Amino acid sequence: MTAEREVYVHLLPGLAPPGRLAGGTAVVIDVLRATTTVVHALAAGCTAVRPCAEVEEARELAGGMRAGRVLLGGERGGRPPPGFDLGNSPKEYCGKLCRGATLVLTTTNGTRALLRAAEAERVLLAAFVNFSAVCEQLRHDPRPLHIVCAGTDGEVALEDTLLAGALVDYLSEATEVRLNDAARLAWDCFDNHGRVLEGALAVSRGGEILRSLGYDDDVKAAARVDRFALVPELRREPLRVEVGSAGIVKNYWGERGA
Amino acid sequence: MTAEREVYVHLLPGLAPPGRLAGGTAVVIDVLRATTTVVHALAAGCTAVRPCAEVEEARELAGGMRAGRVLLGGERGGRPPPGFDLGNSPKEYCGKLCRGATLVLTTTNGTRALLRAAEAERVLLAAFVNFSAVCEQLRHDPRPLHIVCAGTDGEVALEDTLLAGALVDYLSEATEVRLNDAARLAWDCFDNHGRVLEGALAVSRGGEILRSLGYDDDVKAAARVDRFALVPELRREPLRVEVGSAGIVKNYWGERGA
Numbered sequence: 001m002t003a004e005r006e007v008y009v010h011l012l013p014g015l016a017p018p019g020r021l022a023g024g025t026a027v028v029i030d031v032l033r034a035t036t037t038v039v040h041a042l043a044a045g046c047t048a049v050r051p052c053a054e055v056e057e058a059r060e061l062a063g064g065m066r067a068g069r070v071l072l073g074g075e076r077g078g079r080p081p082p083g084f085d086l087g088n089s090p091k092e093y094c095g096k097l098c099r100g101a102t103l104v105l106t107t108t109n110g111t112r113a114l115l116r117a118a119e120a121e122r123v124l125l126a127a128f129v130n131f132s133a134v135c136e137q138l139r140h141d142p143r144p145l146h147i148v149c150a151g152t153d154g155e156v157a158l159e160d161t162l163l164a165g166a167l168v169d170y171l172s173e174a175t176e177v178r179l180n181d182a183a184r185l186a187w188d189c190f191d192n193h194g195r196v197l198e199g200a201l202a203v204s205r206g207g208e209i210l211r212s213l214g215y216d217d218d219v220k221a222a223a224r225v226d227r228f229a230l231v232p233e234l235r236r237e238p239l240r241v242e243v244g245s246a247g248i249v250k251n252y253w254g255e256r257g258a
Numbered sequence: 259m260t261a262e263r264e265v266y267v268h269l270l271p272g273l274a275p276p277g278r279l280a281g282g283t284a285v286v287i288d289v290l291r292a293t294t295t296v297v298h299a300l301a302a303g304c305t306a307v308r309p310c311a312e313v314e315e316a317r318e319l320a321g322g323m324r325a326g327r328v329l330l331g332g333e334r335g336g337r338p339p340p341g342f343d344l345g346n347s348p349k350e351y352c353g354k355l356c357r358g359a360t361l362v363l364t365t366t367n368g369t370r371a372l373l374r375a376a377e378a379e380r381v382l383l384a385a386f387v388n389f390s391a392v393c394e395q396l397r398h399d400p401r402p403l404h405i406v407c408a409g410t411d412g413e414v415a416l417e418d419t420l421l422a423g424a425l426v427d428y429l430s431e432a433t434e435v436r437l438n439d440a441a442r443l444a445w446d447c448f449d450n451h452g453r454v455l456e457g458a459l460a461v462s463r464g465g466e467i468l469r470s471l472g473y474d475d476d477v478k479a480a481a482r483v484d485r486f487a488l489v490p491e492l493r494r495e496p497l498r499v500e501v502g503s504a505g506i507v508k509n510y511w512g513e514r515g516a
Contacts, residue, residue, distance in 0.1 A: 011269065011414060012273075015270075015412075015413070015414070152439075154273075154275070155273070155438065155439065155440070156269060156273070156439055156443065157439055158439040158442050158443065161439075161443055180413065180463065181410075181413065181414055181415055181416040181419075181463050181464075182413070182414045184416050184447075184451075184461075184462075185414065185416065185419055185443055185444075185446070185447050187450075188443070188446040188447045188449065188450040188451065189442075189443050189446045191446065191449075191450055192445075192446040192449055192450070193446065203442075204439055204442075205438065205439050206439075
């Protein structure tokens with residue numbers, strides 16, 4: 001690739017104007033916890049994840065599917081809504097429950113960011129737990145790239161911005177890039193916080209909220225870089241997330257000296 | 259001060275929820291160019307600046323004031339609207355024109371951010387050109403602090419975030435602080451870009467737009483740290499900006515090694 005690659009970061013889904021993502025590749029980030037959890041769920045054997053914006057919509061979709069082959073998961077205020085099989089905690093998504101099941105998922109920030117990003121031609125889900133696998137996919141993708149951070153309840157989130165910055169850092173080494181100002185901010189964030197990842201996640205507002213709810217382990221789990229080598233990708237009709245690529249990949253995080 | 263000082267950065271005016279600033283002190287930042295220009299205008303002898311959201315509103319307000327004592331200034335798309343006395347370029351605001359005049363000002367991002375921030379109990383205007391003077395004021399102010407960045411046409415702006423980060427850096431040394439995630443991002447931005455200020459302003463989207471319009475000098479002027487020692491402050495009934503404090507102050511920027 002000799003032309004400049006366009007790399008844009010949107011620190012919140014609402015900061016990407018309507019139509020902006022069309023024709024591009026979007027990477028959706030909700031480190032605490034939706035994209036981390038989706039990677040865990042697919043790694044544990046879920047065949048697909050169906051994202052829903054609302055709790056009731058998720059209940060109805062799951063209710064119409066064959067019992068024993070569907071899991072209803074997600075959170076409101078950090079906790080599973082009444083009657084849900086699972087919350088939004090990565091550790092809940094084990095092989096015994098997940099193998100062969102479709103996960104119907106609704107979360108406050110992450111699934112909404114994903115639905116917003118569906119406007120893009122290609123949509124990948126990124127977390128620290130699949131960082132290098134995402135890099136490998138982006139390396140071969142010539143489209144303009146939009147990194148869409150979910151944030152926390154309408155506020156910019158440190159942990160999402162940090163991962164966005166790690167991707168910007170990788171892409172800036174791999175090719176010539178054209179960045180928006182938010183991408184530069186994200187890069188600065190990675191530069192300063194990438195080496196103290198678990199600490200950064202713990203002091204972030206999202207991390208503080210989770211720790212206050214007793215989910216300390218989730219914060220630690222979200223910081224386990226490259227635990228998995230799969231990339232969740234959005235498929236359509238119906239809208240769902242499946243494993244887009246998987247396999248052993250080069251360790252791009254280690255290269256950054258973190 | 260022994261209690262933690264609350265220091266929140268809002269990377270765009272719209273990211274501060276309604277009511278959030280009430281009872282606090284707000285610092286409004288639009289480095290390119292509104293807050294830089296207001297400092298220049300007050301330093302050149304304007305007695306007050308009347309911020310207006312719309313061009314027509316500015317024309318009407320100026321039209322109702324005594325000729326020879328009023329200047330109509332501002333921009334749309336970076337250039338002065340038809341019939342305006344002045345644009346939004348700091349260098350236009352010289353002593354000959356400004357002495358004793360009221361400036362009626364309307365700009366795309368900065369005056370709107372200022373009007374949004376009016377909800378706070380106290381509102382100051384910050385630019386690099388009055389950095390240390392603003393630090394001096396904040397040092398003695400116990401209220402929760404909200405740093406409101408104007409951004410560029412709805413996008414997060416590097417130059418505004420950088421200055422927000424410089425203030426966070428100063429305050430974090432001066433006292434115990436409680437930061438939101440955006441304040442941490444701003445601090446990272448200052449850490450990485452503070453030492454290459456003029457270059458950062460030049461590569462920012464706002465800087466690029468200004469340079470493409472031939473306003474290269476304005477970008478350089480905006481990077482002249484501590485050229486002035488005055489702090490513009492919002493007064494009410496009618497809503498206007500005047501010199502809130504002025505005088506020789508300690509050089510807080512130099513201390514940061516930049």
